[in-house]
Amino acid sequence: MTYHEILNIIIFNRVKIVKVTVLSTIIIFLILFFVYPVTYRATVTVLPPENNSRMTGFESLLGGQGFSDFLTGSGNNANSQLFMQILKSRSAALMVVKKNNLEKFYNIKNEYRAVQKLENNLNVEVSKESIISLSVNVTTKLFPIFTGQSDSVRKLAAVLSNSFIEGLDHINREKLISKAKESREFIGQQLVQTKARLDSAENELMSFQKSNKTVSLPEQVNAAIKAAADIRTEIMKTEVEIGMMQNNLREDNKTLIALKDKLQQLKDQYSKMEMGNQDYLVTFKNVPELGKHLANLLREVKIQNEVYSMLQQQYYKELIQEHKDIPTVQILDPAIPPLSASSPRTIFSTVMGGIFVFIVMCFISIVSERKTYLFKKSKSEE
Secondary structure, rough: OOHHHHHHHHOOOOHHHHHHHHHHHHHHHHHHHHHHOOOOEEEEOOOOOOOOOOOOOOHHOOOOOOHHHHHHHOOOOOOHHHHHHHHHOOOHHHHHHHHHHHHHHHOOOOOHHHHHHHHOOEEEEEEEOEEEEEEEEEEEEOOOHHHHHHHHHHHHHHHHHHHHHHHHHHHHHHHHHOOOOEEEEEEOOHHHHHHHHHHHHHHHHHHHHHHHHOOOOOOOHHHHHHHHHHHHHHHHHHHHHHHHHOOOOOOOOHHHHHHHHHHHHHHHHHHHHHHHOOOOOOOOOHHHHHHHHHHHHHHHHHHHHHHHHHHHHHHHHHHHHHHOOOOOOEEEEOOOOOOOOOEOHHHHHHHHHHHHHHHHHHHHHHHHHHHHHHHHHHHHHH
């Protein structure tokens, strides 16, 4: 058929096509307006997390670098992509389900099925500026105008979006506090062991001084003791760092390898001092036997004192950090009840539906006329 014939068919059947199109458009509008469920979406936006996240006390012992930096090898402890994955996690969704009793709203008895449905309605995006946008689609039941659900669902959409951010904040703080707790417990164990060694060294020194009526040492020896104590303290500090990190890092981690190399160098330096290497002006083997024994005792007491003071300082930093309750998520715009529904788009959908019906009716008319034409043609040929 030619375009001219097709146009003639449409014009010839225009009344029927227009009537069906108008009627269908009205029906579509009425269904969308009165029957079809309405979906609301409230968006909350979160500022990108700071690159330099707050450090635990043990992390300051590591020279000011975040512990997670060692784990990831990067300087960005908590980035927007990480926050987005936390928001999409089952843990976050489960917190929101329990807090807002969504099992009842979804009419689902199993909370994990409610979590699955909530996750299907969750929208999380990260802009190029690393700003996180989150919204939850909340849908009414059929006949929303008559059931009066619109206001409650509109408010629930905002509540759920804000609840997700609260869940993100809770999970993030919980992880940081857990990290501080882990550090505190580890340092606490080291503190107990160091205190026992310090008490033992002090008691031994006291007994030696009583037995030998105290022995004075030359200034050079005292300086050597201080130098050796400083090196030994640095050795123990490095050992604590390695002990804290090696359970969380792979053996081929660059930071862990560097710390082990540093530890070996310190031990070599300390061994040279003890063995009397000629590079040192004063060596312990040149000190008379009684003085040498006293020097060793004084050095051990000084080492244990230094280590104990360092560990005690870090222990209380971790203890304070563990009990801090500082929000880690900064909200740019909290979610508020939306003024209009996100779907259905009644006018747009009605117009598109009307256009679709019009096209279908034109196609039906053309096909019908085509069949009639072919049928008449076949009859005439007979």
